[in-house]
Amino acid sequence: QVQLVESGGGLVQPGGSLRLSCVASGFDLDYYAISWFRQAPGKAREGVSCISTADGSTKYVDAVRGRFTISKDNAKSTVYLQMTSLKPDDPAVYYCATNTYAGLGCGIIGLASPRYAYWGQGTQVSVSS
Numbered sequence: 001q002v003q004l005v006e007s008g009g010g011l012v013q014p015g016g017s018l019r020l021s022c023v024a025s026g027f028d029l030d031y032y033a034i035s036w037f038r039q040a041p042g043k044a045r046e047g048v049s050c051i052s053t054a055d056g057s058t059k060y061v062d063a064v065r066g067r068f069t070i071s072k073d074n075a076k077s078t079v080y081l082q083m084t085s086l087k088p089d090d091p092a093v094y095y096c097a098t099n100t101y102a103g104l105g106c107g108i109i110g111l112a113s114p115r116y117a118y119w120g121q122g123t124q125v126s127v128s129s
Helices: none
Strands: 003-007 010-012 018-025 034-039 046-051 058-060 068-073 078-083 092-098 123-127
Touching (some): 003 092, 018 034, 018 092, 034 078, 046 068
Parallel strands (some): 010 123
Antiparallel strands (some): 018 078, 034 046, 034 092
16 A cells, blocks of 8 residues: 655754655555645645655755755655745645656656556644744
């Protein structure tokens, strides 16, 4: 059974940092791209970042590029999202998700929600003013 469990959310001040973790089970992280999405109140779900071992690619949405870094440890079946320079408009529930297309990189999979079949429960990120 495919399972994704996020953790690491919390409350930070503007300009602060936070690292999210996603522990994956039920599939081989070496062969499937995995991504982070977020959804804030009153906003649509937004793809944040993607990482794939298949071609070593990563992908970032413009709003977080240069501030967030995605990485993973295949041996630990864990994906991370290191968030720095957090802004008041970054707060949202952050979700980890993976797709069913083995061997495809992030440039092909993209950050569109319909391409992702498995989702975690989400972790809340809040930024104080």
